[in-house]
Amino acid sequence: MRRMLCAVGALAAVLIYLIWWVTYAGIHYTPRYAVRPPGVAGEVQGTSVRLLSLTRAEQLVDTSEDKSGKSEFPDPGGVWIVAELEAVRHDPGKTFYCDTQLLGPQRRLWARAATGVGRAIPGCLPDDFAVDRLVRFEAVFLVPIRYADQLAGVALVDDSTAARTPVITPP
């Protein structure tokens, strides 16, 4: 009888684990965000990241030192969104992987766009983030014009954690 109870107990433990897992997966299947107040830094991968500006551009102009004069236009119906950010890595045990994405209405998410235009402020590279060094970088996104006025901010994505994704907004 005692052994039977043990078996039933083991089965119950398995079922409880399965129910917990399904519930946890259900809660975390939809990404969750925490929007920071304007100008306040978000924390991700041991790094504080602040959004300095978020501007809309109909044309992406070459602002690099050699200034080729080249510029890039978005596809019809799209618009560039240029995010200027600064970050400080303060945890030497962690790496900031530069996964910045633009958050729009109803959790629409856009990854950084690949452009062929040189820029004065460089893009984000994980190797640039020495500990306690302030790094300024730029991220360019292409979004449909109809969502350009409904942006929530820049999401600092870290898929390795189930914590809410911080969303930073310009001052």
Place this chain on the structure above:
Amino acid sequence: MRFPIRFPSSKLAGVLAAIALVAVSAVGLRLSDPKGTVDMVSGVPGKPVTFNDGELSVDRVRVGTVLTQNDEVRDRSAGMFVAVAVTGAATGPRELSLGSAELVSKDVHYKTYGLTSVFAAPGFKTSTDIVFEVDPSRVEGLTLEMWRNEVISGYQQRVRIPLGITAANANQWRDAARGWGIDISLSNSTRPIP
């Protein structure tokens, strides 16, 4: 009459526990098997099919025995290539990501030639060619099936769009393919949905 074999209670408990665990595992496997829970969404060539993540349409079907890219021959087939030009539009808040495709008919499933996926961020649409190498004698009723790649799926939709190759016109498709090249140089473009 007594039952000839008697299990000690410890063994009986072990057997029951093993059976219970196998049953739980079977339920888990069943839940993670997409085949039993697939919702087929059917369409016709040229018209967008609406499903969970957006819309998918088959815009054009090209056939040939040679694949070319940037004026160079990339491959030749002893059978025939079928290039299905599709457009996927992420009309909802979620990205459109169709990572799996097959060309199926009554008794045959063709995998894609090379890796192909249709991906579009929210508010964008993307067009691409999905290429298959098929047996020319078995092309009647070929239907494109596409779906999202998922490790565990509780509810999955598959889009099915027939290519319009029927028993009546199959010979015309076979003749059209013979010795013909398919250019796949400009096979991928993404743009905002107007």
